[in-house]
Amino acid sequence: MDFSSSLGCGRLIRRYKRFLADVQAEGRELTLHCPNTGRMTGCAEPGWTVFYSTSDNPRRKYAHTWELSRNDAGDFICVNTSRANQLVAEALSEQRIPALAGYERVRAEVRYGSENSRIDFLLSGEGRPDCYVEVKSVTLHEGGGAGFFPDTQSLRAQKHVRELMECAKAGHRAVMLFCVLHTGIERVSPAEHLDPKYAALVREAVAAGVECQAWKATISPEGMTLTEPVPVEV
CATH class of the missing domain: 3.40.1350.60 (Trna Endonuclease; Chain: A, domain 1)
Known part of the structure; x- marks a missing residue:
């Protein structure tokens, strides 16, 4: 499965309200949709590298979706369930x-x-x-x-x-x-x-x-x- 377009990359600031995450990316702070309702233990530490997809759907409140994390050991984790x-x-x-x-x-x-x-x-x-x-x-x-x-x-x-x-x-x-x-x-x-x-x-x-x-x-x-x-x- 290839991602339909290149993923953006940023640094995780925080995840909150279950469905939202703030990242530092593209020289600014972005809010991503988090498609994971679980605890995400070991998947969402502040400062980790995150990768996100971007939708061109104008109806979406948040255009970006959190797809992957990369931890300090270099492991990739898919957080999009x-x-x-x-x-x-x-x-x-x-x-x-x-x-x-x-x-x-x-x-x-x-x-x-x-x-x-x-x-x-x-x-x-x-x-x-x-x-x-x-x-x-x-x-x-x-x-x-x-x-x-x-x-x-x-x-x-x-x-x-x-x-x-x-x-x-x-x-x-x-x-x-x-x-x-x-x-x-x-x-x-x-x-x-x-x-x-x-x-x-x-x-x-x-x-x-x-x-x-x-x-x-x-x-x-x-x-x-x-x-x-x-x-x-x-």
Whole structure:
């Protein structure tokens, strides 16, 4: 996935009100839209280099969108959570995830489950069970290559694990796909220290037949691509 135009570059001043960030760029202070509602732990330290896209839509209040951070170690982090599904959609289309290749049809945002959810991707093909794929963006890095999801307690993430368990028990394939958007992360685990219930549900889900996979993206101001699997330690 290439960025549609060259990203601007600046220094982060602060993130505030969840959806806004101020940066020093182009010799002035700019306010960016922050497309990430999470805590962004380890993704948004003042003084870090940030990269942003610019929209030509005159209706937008804030023309610039925060896309990437670069930390002091030189790691790139994608903070735009919508990019995870875009990267997975591209990889599915190009058959680059072997375990999810060979399906004839890929649909996005399909309603399913007893808790009124939408699955990120539903894969189907003749003679194969439907495959439900839930994508999670992983950016929490706590050193030594260890990445965790979620970065805080998440009732929504817990719900999605329960929904996937229902799919597996009904005879479908159910896949939790962790999309690693931090170049310093080399392995992924459920964040038991932040959301123990989520971690327990993941272990229960794996025992029930839910598959856990993680794929890491190469990230630069020019673009991003899912390129390699990394271990999931449940």
